[in-house]
Amino acid sequence: MSTRRTFIKQAGSITVGFSLLGPLACTTEAQNSAPIIPGGQVDENKIDAWIKLLDDGSIQVITGKMELGQGLSTAILQVAAEELNTPFEKLSLQLAETGVTPDEGITAGSRSMETSAMSVRQASACLREILLEKTAEKYANEIASLQVENGQVSGAGNTYSFKEILDGEQVEKSVFEPTEYYGKTRRKFVGQPLKRPDLEKMVRGEAFYVQDLRFPNMVHARVVRPPSYTASLKSIDDSGLADSPGYVKLVRSGSFLAVLAEKESQAVGLQRSVKGKVTWDTGQELKQADDLASFVKSLPSDTNVDEETGDWADAASGAAITLEATYAKPWVMHAANGPSCAVAIFEDDQLHIWSHSQGVYPLRETIANLVKLPQEKVHVKGVPGSGCYGHNAADDVAAEAALIAMEIPGRHVRLQWMREEEHGWEPYGTAMVMEHRAALDSNGKIQGWQYELWSDAHSTRPTSGDPANLLPGRYVEASFGTPGQGWRGGAIRNAPPIYQTDAFTLTSHIFEGPLRVSALRSLGAYANVFSIECFMDELAEKADVDVFTFRMNHLQDERAIACLERLQEMTQEVNPADNQGLGIGFARYKNSASYCAVAALVEVTDGNPVVKQMWGVIDAGECINPDGLKNQTEGGMIQSASWTLKEAVKWNDQHITSVDWQSYPMLRFKEVSIVEVEVIDRPELPPLGAGEAAQGPAAAAVVNGIYFATGKRVRILPVGRLG
Amino acid sequence: MKSISLTVNGTSQTLELDPGTPLLYVLREELELNGPKFGCGLQQCGACMVILDGKATPSCVLPVAAAEGKEVVTLEGLAKEDGTLHPVQQAFLDEQAAQCGYCLNGMVMHAVSVLDENPAAGEEEIREALDINICRCGTHSRILKAILKARKS
Numbered sequence: 014m015s016t017r018r019t020f021i022k023q024a025g026s027i028t029v030g031f032s033l034l035g036p037l038a039c040t041t042e043a044q045n046s047a048p049i050i051p052g053g054q055v056d057e058n059k060i061d062a063w064i065k066l067l068d069d070g071s072i073q074v075i076t077g078k079m080e081l082g083q084g085l086s087t088a089i090l091q092v093a094a095e096e097l098n099t100p101f102e103k104l105s106l107q108l109a110e111t112g113v114t115p116d117e118g119i120t121a122g123s124r125s126m127e128t129s130a131m132s133v134r135q136a137s138a139c140l141r142e143i144l145l146e147k148t149a150e151k152y153a154n155e156i157a158s159l160q161v162e163n164g165q166v167s168g169a170g171n172t173y174s175f176k177e178i179l180d181g182e183q184v185e186k187s188v189f190e191p192t193e194y195y196g197k198t199r200r201k202f203v204g205q206p207l208k209r210p211d212l213e214k215m216v217r218g219e220a221f222y223v224q225d226l227r228f229p230n231m232v233h234a235r236v237v238r239p240p241s242y243t244a245s246l247k248s249i250d251d252s253g254l255a256d257s258p259g260y261v262k263l264v265r266s267g268s269f270l271a272v273l274a275e276k277e278s279q280a281v282g283l284q285r286s287v288k289g290k291v292t293w294d295t296g297q298e299l300k301q302a303d304d305l306a307s308f309v310k311s312l313p314s315d316t317n318v319d320e321e322t323g324d325w326a327d328a329a330s331g332a333a334i335t336l337e338a339t340y341a342k343p344w345v346m347h348a349a350n351g352p353s354c355a356v357a358i359f360e361d362d363q364l365h366i367w368s369h370s371q372g373v374y375p376l377r378e379t380i381a382n383l384v385k386l387p388q389e390k391v392h393v394k395g396v397p398g399s400g401c402y403g404h405n406a407a408d409d410v411a412a413e414a415a416l417i418a419m420e421i422p423g424r425h426v427r428l429q430w431m432r433e434e435e436h437g438w439e440p441y442g443t444a445m446v447m448e449h450r451a452a453l454d455s456n457g458k459i460q461g462w463q464y465e466l467w468s469d470a471h472s473t474r475p476t477s478g479d480p481a482n483l484l485p486g487r488y489v490e491a492s493f494g495t496p497g498q499g500w501r502g503g504a505i506r507n508a509p510p511i512y513q514t515d516a517f518t519l520t521s522h523i524f525e526g527p528l529r530v531s532a533l534r535s536l537g538a539y540a541n542v543f544s545i546e547c548f549m550d551e552l553a554e555k556a557d558v559d560v561f562t563f564r565m566n567h568l569q570d571e572r573a574i575a576c577l578e579r580l581q582e583m584t585q586e587v588n589p590a591d592n593q594g595l596g597i598g599f600a601r602y603k604n605s606a607s608y609c610a611v612a613a614l615v616e617v618t619d620g621n622p623v624v625k626q627m628w629g630v631i632d633a634g635e636c637i638n639p640d641g642l643k644n645q646t647e648g649g650m651i652q653s654a655s656w657t658l659k660e661a662v663k664w665n666d667q668h669i670t671s672v673d674w675q676s677y678p679m680l681r682f683k684e685v686s687i688v689e690v691e692v693i694d695r696p697e698l699p700p701l702g703a704g705e706a707a708q709g710p711a712a713a714a715v716v717n718g719i720y721f722a723t724g725k726r727v728r729i730l731p732v733g734r735l736g
Numbered sequence: 737m738k739s740i741s742l743t744v745n746g747t748s749q750t751l752e753l754d755p756g757t758p759l760l761y762v763l764r765e766e767l768e769l770n771g772p773k774f775g776c777g778l779q780q781c782g783a784c785m786v787i788l789d790g791k792a793t794p795s796c797v798l799p800v801a802a803a804e805g806k807e808v809v810t811l812e813g814l815a816k817e818d819g820t821l822h823p824v825q826q827a828f829l830d831e832q833a834a835q836c837g838y839c840l841n842g843m844v845m846h847a848v849s850v851l852d853e854n855p856a857a858g859e860e861e862i863r864e865a866l867d868i869n870i871c872r873c874g875t876h877s878r879i880l881k882a883i884l885k886a887r888k889s
Contacts, residue, residue: 082836082873208832215837216825216844218771218811225770258754278754278761281777350775350783350872351838400836400873432776640832644878648835651874674780674870682866685876 057115060143061183063136064093070176072099072164074137075107077117078129079371080211082400083704084641085125087209091637092130095195095202096137101210103164109373109395119372119474121403121532123606123702126637130700138191140184147178196635197696204696206640211397223369223396224354228425231356232261233277234417235284237270238434239488241667242529243296246270246488250290257283264420267490268293271417273426281431298666299527302444305729306341309446309467312524315498319505323516325452328461332452334555339448340544342730343661344441344528348677351399353406353439354429357418364391364418368411369398372474376408379475380415383486383493391415402652404474404531406430406439409484412475416485433672438484441662442533443469443526445504447544451514457556459567461516464508464545469526470496471503471536484529498523503536507709510545511601512567528662528669535705538602539653542709543716543730546598550717551726560597560717572608572632572693573601579630579691580610592617593625594721598713602706607633608693609706611650613686615718620735622719624654624686627711632693633703642703643690649707650688655680657712658732742803744769745813755801760784762800763810771811771841775870782842782869786810792842792849794868811841814848824848827886828879835873842869847883859884 055062057077065073074093080086086106094101107114117129141161148166149156152173159168166173196203214221239246246268254260259279264271272287274280302308329335356367364386370376373393381388393411401407414428430438446467452460473482473496480486486493501523508519533539553563561581568574577599589595594617599610612628631646659678663671671677716727725735738755741748744767751766758777763769763786775783777796784796787809795808814822821829824847834840843866850857850865857865862883871879 082834082838084835208829209834212829212832212834212837215834215840216811216821216828217815218769218841220770222770222773222838224773227768276757276761277765278757348872349838350781350836350870351773352775397836399838402872429774432778432780644832644835644875647877648874651876652872655874673776673778679870679872682863682869682876682880685863685874687880688877 055113055115057132058187059185060136060139060188061185062115063133064140065183066175066179070164070174072097072104072175073107074104074133075114076129076133077109077115078125079109079120079369079395080397081120081371083645084209084638085120086211087207088126088637088641089130089133091202091207092134092196093137095199096134096141097164098161098195098201099164111373111377111393116374119375119476121371123602123704123706126700127702130637134194134196135188135191138194139186139188142191143184143186144175144178148173151178200696203637204639204694207638209641221397222351223356223367223398224351224429226356226367226396226427228356231425231427232273232275232421233280234271234273234414234426234428235280235431236413236428236434237272237284237287237291238438239268240293241296241299244268244293245296247292247294249287254287257286262421263287264417266416267488267492269416269485269488271413273417273421284431295667299664299668301666305343305444306339306446309341309444309524312526314467314522314524316520316522317501318518318520320509320517320519323461323514325461325463325516325518328516329452331454332460333455334453335450336453336552336555337448337450338548338551338728339446340547340728341446342444342540342543344444344530345533345656345660346436346441346662346671346677347402347405347439347533348436349399349401349405352430352432352435353410354398354427355411355414356425356427357411357414358425359418359422362390364415366391366393366411366415367396368393368407369396369401370407370411371401371404372476375474375476376411378478379480379483380412382478383412383480383483384415384419402534403442404440404472406435406484408475412480412483413485416489436672436677437669438529440473440529440531443471443530445537445540447540449544449548451548451552453552453556457558457563457566459512459514459552462510462514463518465520466504466508466541467522467524468504468537469524469530470498470500471530471532472500473531498525503532506536506603507538507541507600509604511570511573511604512549512564513569528664534652535602535708538600538705539656539708539712542598542600543657543712546600546710546713547716547728550596550720564599573599575693576608576610576630576632579693580612580628583628583630583689583691584612587614589614589721590616592722594718594723596714596717596719596721598710598717600706600709602702606702607631607706609646609710611707611710611714613654613711613714613718615715615722617719617722617735622658622732622735623684624715624718627654627686627688627714629688629690629707630693631690631703631706632695633706634698634701635696636692636694637700639692639694642692645704646690646707647688649705650711651680651685653708653711654686654715657715657730661731738801740800740804742805743807745809753800756799759786759795759798759800759803759808763795763808769810769812773838773841780868782846783839785842785845787845787849790849790852792846811844814844822848823889824851824883824886827882827889831878831882831885833875833878833882835875839869839871843871843879847886851883851887855887857887
């Protein structure tokens with residue numbers, strides 16, 4: 014019988030063979046660091062929760078967040094490199110893993126720089142100060158004569174390695190307020206466009222993703238999906254199945270059905286053949302949405318007045334012009350390029366899961382409840398996957414792999430969804446309807462603004478431990494049902510306009526829609542900002558003021574104004590042709606994070622809108638890596654243009670019909686725009702979340718550009734072909 | 737089961753397997769290569785592209801039997817033996833032309849094949865060719881820049 018230590022050893026040997034993931038690794042097993050304590054908690058107040066010296070003398074930087082392609086690994090390494098004045102080559106990174114890293118919840122909301130990176134910065138600065146003190150004590154030097162450089166402390170002609178200074182001990186002290194942050198005073202690593210170390214692994218085709226994990230004797234699984242959300246499994250004819258090539262077994266619990274085979278292609282074959290051998294009880298019909306806005310508004314909803322300031326009646330009564338407009342956006346999918354994947358093994362009473370989840374700790378708790386194991390028996394290790402852009406099927410596939418692994422103890426189970434499953438079963442970003450009404454006075458000032466929105470939940474993440482939030486939770490024998498109403502806050506993110514008015518009212522109607530939904534990059538901010546920024550253009554036209562000036566007339570925040578001014582400069586020379594228009598959009602994400610202004614030059618030929626070029630300006634406070642920040646912003650702009658122009662989930666009375674890249678078109682190379690982003694760096698300020706800042710402004714820029722190109726005001730997304 | 741012979745990254749391989757197995761699974765599972773990725777299994781996204789007898793080809797549907805006697809190059813096979821990257825790979829690094837990087841295999845393989853065929857390929861030609869390659873992170877603008885840059889090296 015093997016013990017936990019042998020697991021660590023085995024997994025270690027695999028991961029080492031898998032070459033991998035270091036220096037940016039997701040491995041602890043490969044390193045000779047602390048053993049995994051699956052049920053353990055890491056004390057985030059301790060320095061060594063964030064930074065450790067490994068036996069080989071290298072330095073391990075630790076984060077409870079995940080690399081999602083956003084470049085988090087690089088930025089976190091940068092802040093540590095700065096405080097220890099030590100280059101990347103001497104550092105490795107440990108990503109989120111239960112029992113190993115601090116519990117930092119979910120990697121979401123563009124919060125990782127504000128939280129995790131700042132914890133790493135503080136712990137690293139503390140470590141530096143402790144190293145200097147200890148060196149001075151041990152070798153009778155003056156602290157002032159010592160300096161930390163390249164993984165060593167040097168002074169008076171001597172150099173001391175961190176390892177010899179600490180004598181093999183970790184710094185287990187609690188973090189404290191250091192006397193200096195090199196990240197603020199020196200900025201040798203921070204603020205520089207350092208290249209991402211993980212990119213070289215990708216470009217060489219090295220094992221990097223959870224999809225690339227291989228273990229000896231690993232078995233491959235596929236899930237046989239019901240014909241609709243609510244269908245239930247009636248019977249299965251399993252005659253002859255055992256003779257299929259590579260057949261290992263069928264796993265069934267209630268309406269959850271999976272096939273296992275020795276080879277992946279055999280599992281795919283079995284999934285296909287078993288599909289024809291299952292009889293399902295058809296579930297409820299899915300309601301159809303012939304007209305998006307009226308369909309959404311017809312759904313039963315729960316209404317709340319979220320904000321009410323000033324007196325609308327008063328504002329409206331003195332208005333020269335009152336304007337109203339209704340906008341809508343459909344259900345949009347994350348649609349990761351690589352379908353979701355996980356590996357799991359149940360061995361010696363322990364369940365180990367490798368997952369690209371955004372939240373390993375919440376997932377551990379929820380899976381423990383699903384498979385009915387105590388939490389300390391479940392270990393979840395974060396390994397990067399394909400970009401997720403929010404809560405996609407990462408948690409679902411991990412839960413399914415776990416359920417299956419419980420049925421075949423001692424063997425690693427690898428499960429990857431097929432394209433039609435990823436498209437058809439992930440939780441989408443919800444449809445929304447946005448109704449604006451505003452009163453303008455005769456000077457072109459907005460006196461009052463009323464905003465009423467309709468939205469489903471924006472997060473059904475497994476954060477409460479309830480397995481209903483995991484897709485298989487509803488299908489297993491003892492069903493956990495479906496999630497209740499999600500978090501209201503997502504719908505009203507960025508719903509209050511940043512612009513000054515005397516009166517403002519926000520009313521939200523949260524409905525339960527026909528489709529499975531959860532967090533998609535920026536949550537409600539995409540739709541709210543899209544509609545606010547289009548409405549601002551509509552108001553500017555009524556006020557007869559240009560779109561830049563109209564916005565600036567209603568702003569007092571200097572950083573907001575600086576962003577718009579910079580954008581105006583960048584686009585000054587743009588001279589749109591007759592069939593072209595230049596549109597803009599602006600927002601401060603969450604009204605408390607990054608400022609982002611976007612312009613789009615759109616060309617419309619025979620009703621087909623193509624974005625030729627986009628410009629972006631972003632102020633994310635202190636910028637850790639300007640190229641990383643630009644890359645995120647550029648990507649956000651292009652992704653948002655794709656959502657806005659092309660994307661909408663479709664379904665029939667049974668199931669989703671957008672099941673591949675033909676039935677769910679997105680922006681592709683022929684029509685994708687060139688983008689250019691400038692960063693306003695404010696090193697004296699704290700860093701702000703940036704990864705989601707461009708989604709809303711870019712959507713508005715595109716649609717406003719279409720208006721200037723054609724005179725047609727598009728209010729219902731996706732834009733599609735103009736009639 | 738059948739014996740299939742093909743050359744992968746310069747090494748000849750003879751494998752005993754179901755000749756209908758898509759080439760992608762053979763590369764990933766039998767030969768433990770990581771470059772080609774499963775994206776759609778429908779030849780719609782390009783994540784699984786390899787260079788087959790000199791031409792970028794999706795490998796997710798193509799039965800391995802169809803590659804019998806042919807030469808397959810994967811992402812792993814582009815760099816020189818001393819580790820020097822292919823100019824296209826290097827350009828992707830220089831331009832930091834990736835976010836999650838899942839599409840990168842297809843982007844690089846397809847670009848190599850396009851530039852092999854026409855070293856002077858222009859932006860329009862590259863856009864046209866790579867239209868099959870999906871990137872969900874929106875890294876297209878950087879990828880285009882990288883390929884245009886690689887053209888010069």
